[in-house]
Amino acid sequence: MNKEKLEKALGIPKPSAYRPMRLSALGLIKPSVETESALRRWKAEEWLNLTAKITDGEKLPCGKKGKRQKELDLPSVCRPSKRKSDKTPTLSSNFTDAQVKKAIELKKRGQRIDWKTL
Numbered sequence: 082m083n084k085e086k087l088e089k090a091l092g093i094p095k096p097s098a099y100r101p102m103r104l105s106a107l108g109l110i111k112p113s114v115e116t117e118s119a120l121r122r123w124k125a126e127e128w129l130n131l132t133a134k135i136t137d138g139e140k141l142p143c144g145k146k147g148k149r150q151k152e153l154d155l156p157s158v159c160r161p162s163k164r165k166s167d168k169t170p171t172l173s174s175n176f177t178d179a180q181v182k183k184a185i186e187l188k189k190r191g192q193r194i195d196w197k198t199l
Contacts (some may be wrong), residue, residue, distance in 0.1 A: 091103075101120060126163050126165050128143035128160065128162070129143060130144070130157045132147075132156065132158050132181070133147035134173075135181055135182065136149040136153065143159035162174070
């Protein structure tokens with residue numbers, strides 16, 4: 082069985098930030114030192130679901146959906162809440178509700194979100 086079929090059978094989605102962690106936990110890949118440190122930094126940044134913040138008024142971690150967000154079938158839009166290094170992307174606190182709503186609409190249409198130009 083090739084790697085792609087195995088990943089599909091194990092339920093590992095392709096476009097996922099968690100993908101390298103899942104693959105390394107299953108022993109399918111051995112992450113490099115750079116990748117491992119980047120994953121540690123990424124976990125320490127505490128990513129928040131901004132869609133749940135707007136729709137439900139809750140601070141939920143990325144990957145969790147709020148009740149109203151589920152009802153409206155809105156995608157999750159996530160940003161980090163803590164800056165751990167100069168490689169940390171723009172923080173969630175830097176975006177207005179209008180910018181987050183625009184990002185949600187872009188994601189619903191399947192377009193890429195350019196956080197620098199929102």
